[in-house]
Amino acid sequence: MPGWNHRKESMSEQEKPKSDSTAGGIAPEEPKPAVPPRAQSAPAPPIPGAAAPTTAKPAAAAPARKPRKPRPKAIINENGCTGCEACITVCPVDCIVKIPNPALPELNPICRVDWDRCTGCTICARDCPWETIDMVYPTQPGIRVMVQSYLLTEYGTQFVPEPQEEEAVA
Numbered sequence: 001m002p003g004w005n006h007r008k009e010s011m012s013e014q015e016k017p018k019s020d021s022t023a024g025g026i027a028p029e030e031p032k033p034a035v036p037p038r039a040q041s042a043p044a045p046p047i048p049g050a051a052a053p054t055t056a057k058p059a060a061a062a063p064a065r066k067p068r069k070p071r072p073k074a075i076i077n078e079n080g081c082t083g084c085e086a087c088i089t090v091c092p093v094d095c096i097v098k099i100p101n102p103a104l105p106e107l108n109p110i111c112r113v114d115w116d117r118c119t120g121c122t123i124c125a126r127d128c129p130w131e132t133i134d135m136v137y138p139t140q141p142g143i144r145v146m147v148q149s150y151l152l153t154e155y156g157t158q159f160v161p162e163p164q165e166e167e168a169v170a
Contacts, residue, residue, distance in 0.1 A: 071120030072135035074113045075161065078152045080132035083109040087124035087133060093117055096124060110152070115161035 074096075076087070088096045088111060095117035100109045113124075115138065125133040134150075136143060138161070147161055 070137055070139060072122070072137050073115050073118045073120055073161065074122075074124050074133050075136050075147065075150055076111055076113055077132040077134065077150045078110045078112070079150070080130055081110040082130060083111060084129065085111065087111055087128055090123050090127045092121060092123065093119055095119075112151075113161070 074087075076096075083098060085098065088094075088098065095114045096111050097114060098109050099112050100106075113133075120135065122135055125135050136146060
């Protein structure tokens, strides 16, 4: 077969087996290049008349960072929530909990967001099949009214968000 020995021909000198050209079949060892020992670095003696070496100045204080823009928080409109748990399964921080109906615990539970744990990732709002999850800023004007209109009072106050109204700047 032509080309069957192409590996042998393309071998580099290092890959080829050494030939037994010396008596006894043992090849002489090749001399290794001499490597100078590492010199210990000692500080250089001071030069007369030269200025003393300067020491590093302390680093200047880092400039103050701008405060981060607040992230929105999820709020579920409990008037439209069916308790399907689609938001619970996609939440990466497990901040959505299921609240049972106080009158009929086995019928029509709803979901509620714990704002203390919500990171504002918006995944739940995107995946809600009923589009009942909105992303709101805790400091936006009129947030208290919105929170009260979204929550059903008969479900209790567990995990009810506490919005922070911003004062109007005059």
